[in-house]
Amino acid sequence: MWCELGLHHAEFWLVSLREYDLITRARIRAKDAEFSAFRVLNQELGILMQYAFHDPKKMPDFTKARGGKTKAGRDKKRELAQLRAGLMSMHFQSKKGR
Numbered sequence: 001m002w003c004e005l006g007l008h009h010a011e012f013w014l015v016s017l018r019e020y021d022l023i024t025r026a027r028i029r030a031k032d033a034e035f036s037a038f039r040v041l042n043q044e045l046g047i048l049m050q051y052a053f054h055d056p057k058k059m060p061d062f063t064k065a066r067g068g069k070t071k072a073g074r075d076k077k078r079e080l081a082q083l084r085a086g087l088m089s090m091h092f093q094s095k096k097g098r
Contacts, residue, residue, distance in 0.1 A: 016089050016093075018085070018086070018089065019086060022082070022086065047060065
């Protein structure tokens with residue numbers, strides 16, 4: 001995990017618990033989104049296979065864009081506060097070593 005983020009194992013102790021929590025939660029959300037996308041693709045493949053075997057003339061056209069779920073609104077103030085806190089934490093940590 002640390003190599004993917006560009007962090008060396010010696011830098012582990014420089015990461016705050018809050019930063020570690022943000023990194024971990026982001027990776028979990030990314031994996032959940034990936035699994036959700038795989039489920040949708042598998043379901044669409046199953047539908048296409050069903051039509052291909054039983055009634056190819058009525059096969060649905062997935063090339064047309066369909067309206068999907070709307071994404072939940074983002075709390076931009078909270079996200080900005082998290083970003084600011086993370087950047088300030090990195091700033092203060094860099095000042096400690098000098």
